[in-house]
Structure formats: structure tokens, C-alpha cells
Amino acid sequence: MPVHETFYDVMRRHGITRRSFLKFCSLTAAGLGLGPEFVGRIAHALETKPRTPVIWLHGLECTCCTESFIRSGNPLAGDVVLSMISLDYDDTLMAAAGHQAEELLQQTVEKYDGEFILACEGNPPLNEDGMYCIQAGKPYVEKLRYMADHCKAIIAWGSCASWGCVQAARPNPTQATPIHKVILDKPIVKVPGCPPIAEVMTGVITYMLAFDRLPPLDRQGRPKMFYGQRLHDKCYRRPHFDAGQFVEKFDDEGARKGYCLYKVGCKGPTTYNACSTIEWNGGLSWPVKSGHGCLGCAEENFWDKGSFYSSISNLNVTGNVEATANQIGGTLAGAAAIGVAAHAAATVVQKATAKKSQPSEEVSNG
Amino acid sequence: MASVNMTEKLPGPIYVFTMPVRIWHWLHALSIGVLIVTGYLIANPLASISGEASDHFLMGNIRFVHFVSAFVFAIGLFVRVYLAIVGNKYARGLFIVPVWRGVYWKRLWHEVKFYALLTRKTGKSIGHNPLAQFAMWIFNVLVAFFMVCTGFALYSQGTGADSWADNLFGWVFVLEASSQTVRMWHLLGMWLMLFFVIIHIYMAIRADFASRQNGVSAMINGWRTFKDDGPRDPQ
Known part of the structure; x- marks a missing residue:
């Protein structure tokens, strides 16, 4: 593969007409919520920019993100994005396996150091030194850290990579940890969902490749155009x-x-x-x-x-006792009402006995 | 006030709650009442109604009333902070609890014993009694500001990203990323306010019968009156 091959070259090579290419550009611009003037910019970027390699890693996950991605609802967008990105490594989708596959990682790091996008599906378990997820004989967390060191930016696919998801549910025995809590020094785009919507995935990746920067993110690190x-x-x-x-x-x-x-x-x-x-x-x-x-x-x-x-959701106040806000609060308010009634009765009794026993000494309750 | 005279006598009626403070109190009380009812109905909606959706706006109206009351509550709270600054010294009692003064804790402990019905003697207080003052601070400062922050953060979900509510209160979702959890804490806060309201109303009415000073009427006409001429602290 020549280094300077552009997205457009690849698409043409895959038999996609210029007409279809421009349609894709319009569709992507619309999908990203951009105005019509961006169609030209997207087309220009795809025609001139060399393809950015994407490394797709899988940690603790169920592969539903990949399943969603390859079913990108609009076949055109799906095909184009799949041929557009240089998906150099994805152990689920690629033909290579074993040593050949692992060599590809090394090649990418050497050839595109600091230039490739790391797409993470799933998360690393940190407990027992990461032994709950072993790939090619090593804990996944080591592979993730190594690749993250050399990448340009990270996409955290799905709720696993973004938040932890089901494997991080209490008590989280493997200590499955979302990407942003493991990799602290790289820009991360969270694309949560279990799985994320296919068009959202292709939209995010297209934005990053076409504009060479992260999409605008909200406070949680999610693309605003889809999670706003x-x-x-x-x-x-x-x-x-x-x-x-x-x-x-x-x-x-x-x-x-x-x-x-x-x-x-x-x-x-x-x-x-x-x-x-x-x-x-x-x-x-x-x-x-x-x-x-x-x-x-x-x-x-x-x-x-x-x-x-x-x-009404559970509030895990202590981590063990599960109770809803309505249960906790209702009990509290009920206790207050009963307490008040009991206290009022006791006050009346106290006053009555005070009057009976010490009628002359009533200083406090004039 | 470095030293406190424990045999100090308090003079007759004292004008404690100025007109703006009293107006604030009743508006605040009204807004809390409306917020509790509408808030409960937002979390636990009424039975479903039938007919065309375009003919009804029940949930929308409940939420609208909740939001209007929330503005009354929140703006009122900020006005109250202003009143504490410019008002008389009793207006500051809500925000500044003199926890650094030994006599405060002594009087508070005595008040606890009085409310636990362990003693029939009680002290006189110009503003709130020490125990009430502490509860006021917990619920009307701490919980109230918590409700304002979580409430407007949830409101910002409707007004949208980069809206004023999002800019001012969106940081809540940095502390707790799950807005569902923020909703549940807001709901729990509603129950805490109800807890306070029940006890507060009871204590205010009870004060008229069982304490040495007036209760409810002080917040209506502003004057604190005492029922006896004895010393401030029980001997």
C-alpha cells in the first residue's frame, strides 16, 4: 500500500463512482449536523489526505460494537467507511491471525508512530495484574497501554470502553475499568451505547479522518452531534x-x-x-x-x-443495601410524622403531670 | 460577645423578623409545598389519562408549575442571602451558626434535653433556639442549595447544551455523570425537605404551647415575645 494513497483513491479502486462519493460526502455532512458548505470540504479532505490507519483493539467485551459497525444502516456509508479507513488491525474482522496479526501492530507502531487512531472496544480488567483478559500471552491492559502510547487519539467504542458496562457491575470482580481511567494522556472520544448506533460510529470516525481532529465533545467526552x-x-x-x-x-x-x-x-x-x-x-x-x-x-x-x-432507580448509599429514593425518603418522612405525633402526645402528658404535681412551680411554661 | 452572662435577662418584645424576611419565609414555604407535591408527581406520575394527546397537557403543566416554583425557591434563596447581608443581625442566624461559641453548644444541649422531654426547663431565644438554628442551616442552606444545584442541572437537560442552565449548573454532571442518579438524589432531597417541613411546623406550633416564647406569630408580625420575666438561660 503506497503511503500517500488517499481515501478517494481507495474508494475509486473499490469501484465507487465519483457520483456515489459525492453523495456519501453530503450524507456524512448531514449526519454530522454540518451545513451544505461542508460537503465540499469533506470531499476535498478525502481526496487529498492520506488514509489514517485505525487499530481496533478488543478488551473485555461482547463484540456487539463490531456487530453494529459492520451493519451500518446505510450500505453506502458502511462500505465506504470500511474501505475508507485503513483498518490495519481488528482481530475479529481481519484475516490474519496469531503471530502475523500481532506483527501488524508492531508494523503500525513503527510506520505510523503518533499518527494512527486507536479504536478500543471493551475495557481492560485491572485486577490480578490484568490476568482476566489475556491476548497473545500478555494481559490486554499492557497491549492497550503500549498502543495508546503511540497513537494520535483514542475512540472508546461502546459502554464498555466508555463507562465499564456489565463486566464493571458491582462487585466488579475483575476490576474492569473504562479507557479514560487507564489512559490519561491521550484525547479520548467516548461513543457509548451497548452497542453504539452504526451510523454514529461511522459518523464519528469519518469526522475524525476528514477533519483531522476530534469532534466537539460534551463534558463527558461524547460527541455533541450525537449525544447532545x-x-x-x-x-x-x-x-x-x-x-x-x-x-x-x-x-x-x-x-x-x-x-x-x-x-x-x-x-x-x-x-x-x-x-x-x-x-x-x-x-x-x-x-x-x-x-x-x-x-x-x-x-x-x-x-x-x-x-x-x-x-425510580436504586440509590446504592452503602454499596450493599439497595433502596430507592422513595423508600428511603418515605420512611424518613413517615418516621417524622409518627415521631411528631408521639412527641406531641408526650408533651401533653408532660404538661398535664406538671400541672398536677407542681402547680405553683410552673416557670417554664407560662 | 466574648463572655456570656448566664443570668442575663431578655427584655420584652423584640422585633426580630423584618417584613422582607417574613415575606421571604412564606413565599419559600409556599414554593416548597408546591415543589414537593409537583416533584413527587414528576417522579411518580398520576394515573394515565385517555383521549387525544393534543387535548391534554397534564404532565407538562405539572412540570411547568414545578419549574416556576423552583425559580421562586432559588431566586428567593439568593434574595435571602442578600437580606442576611443588609438586614438586622437576626437575619444572619440562618446562615451563620455560632458553632465556635461554647455557650451555643451548651444551650443546644439543653434544648436537646428539653425536646427529649428530659427537662421541663428551657431557655429563651431571640431568633431560633440553638437546635432549631442548626436544623435550619442543614435543611434551608445545605439541602436547599443542593436542591437548587441538582434541580437546575436536571432542568438544563431540557434547555440543552450551552444554555444558561447548562453553563451554570452543568458541572453537577461532572461530579456525577449519570443524570438518572442525580434525579434520584434530587428526589431524596425532596423527602428530606418534607421531613424538615413536618418537624418545623410541629415545633413552631409546639413553641406556642410549651416554650417560654411565642412561635408562629413571630413569623406573622415579626415580634418575639416572652411569656415570663425570668433569666434567659434556665437556672
């Missing part, structure tokens, strides 16, 4: 929420009419993702559209919040 709003803000069932029309049970009239799923535990009001706009599988559907509440899979600690079917 809650599902709730763009949910097509939102009018039912505002009207006070809720599904009470999954087999009731409200469920049939498509009412809001808040009362059966939908986490849309607290979940930042693009599901309600981009939807899944090429705009086919998404959880709420299929009649089930959002689990909040793109949010931190969604796995430790108690029932997926309650809008």
Missing part, C-alpha cells in the same frame, strides 16, 4: 408524556395506543443518545418504537440502577 440531547427530547412518544398518558402495564390499552413508557421504566429522560432520531438498523426501529422502554445503555452505571422497569 436525550432520547426524551426527540422521542415521538413525547406528546403522550406531556399529556400525562402512560403505559401502566405492557398489556394495557395505553401500550396498544403507544403511550409514553416512562412509568414502566423508560430511561429516555436521562439517556443521551441518537436512537430517537437516527434509529436502528437503517431507521427500521428502536426500543421505544418497538414498545419497550429505553434501558439507558449509553449512560454510566446503567447496569447498577436496579429494575429496568421502574422510573
